[in-house]
Amino acid sequence: MKKVIISMMLIISGSVFSQISVGTQPQESSKWTFGGGIGLGFGSNSAFNLSASPRVGYRLTDDLEAGVVGSVSWQTSDYYKSTMFGVGPFVNYYFARSFYVGANYQHYFVDYKDKYYDYKYNTEENALYLGGGYMQRIGNNSFMQLGLMYNVLWKQNSSVFSSGLIPNIGFVVGL
Template identity: 50%
Template structure:
């Protein structure tokens, strides 16, 4: 059971982390303080190992409190299904980003996850919730007038290896941000 959960979460994480995210442009013309966007990913493993499909969506809605500080709410939805295992996770919580020198950023995000998993081989089900407090940061490279590439990572400081459904506490990320 633990091997299946570990492999499925690793697969989900790999698919999620390998995607490029985009913060969508403001809905208003001009210098709006609202930011909208998120990340999305779709992955699959095919072959004799059981195959599988993973979908990952993380919308976020923020407000630029100052030119360098953004706060808002983020959500996420991930769904995985294979011959041996299925999982659905929904998370929601606040986030804050501080940008300095338009080259670096610090980030914090709290997520409350609601989890449903099923081991199809042993017919074992799990439903529960887990809290995560991610702290991290990274580097931003300017790509255009209002477009940046972000490379960084976050660590869940509440991660407990013995109690968590997640395979690890560290989350690397790469994304494209528009509208900063």
């Protein structure tokens, strides 16, 4: 059962951090960026998950962006259901519009219920993701990002996540 939960959490955490920034294109004078991401997953034993991660940022310089990101995910299967909320600041630094490094701190609130044993579990967890990657321009101020983030606060056997390593695939509009 724990392996199923850990696998689902890894899938969801990956989808949460695969951010797709959408919204109206900011005016040239606007330094605000808006966006977010959504994730959807299916698995065995009627497993289903849905996640969303809205974000708002501010370009401090042409190459430095900081803001706040939130995340919410719902998962259910024949054996369990879980809800996870997260919120925290992020910062990204862009090199020549081809590479980026970033940090993202998240504080998670997790509500888990085992349907088979009628067991409930509520916990909180902090995560500090550090990483970077490659950016490919796909429009005037739109980019596709490919990268990796690692949760430096992750501890095996005491985390709701199965791994500290998170792939990051997404799109950014308004940089």
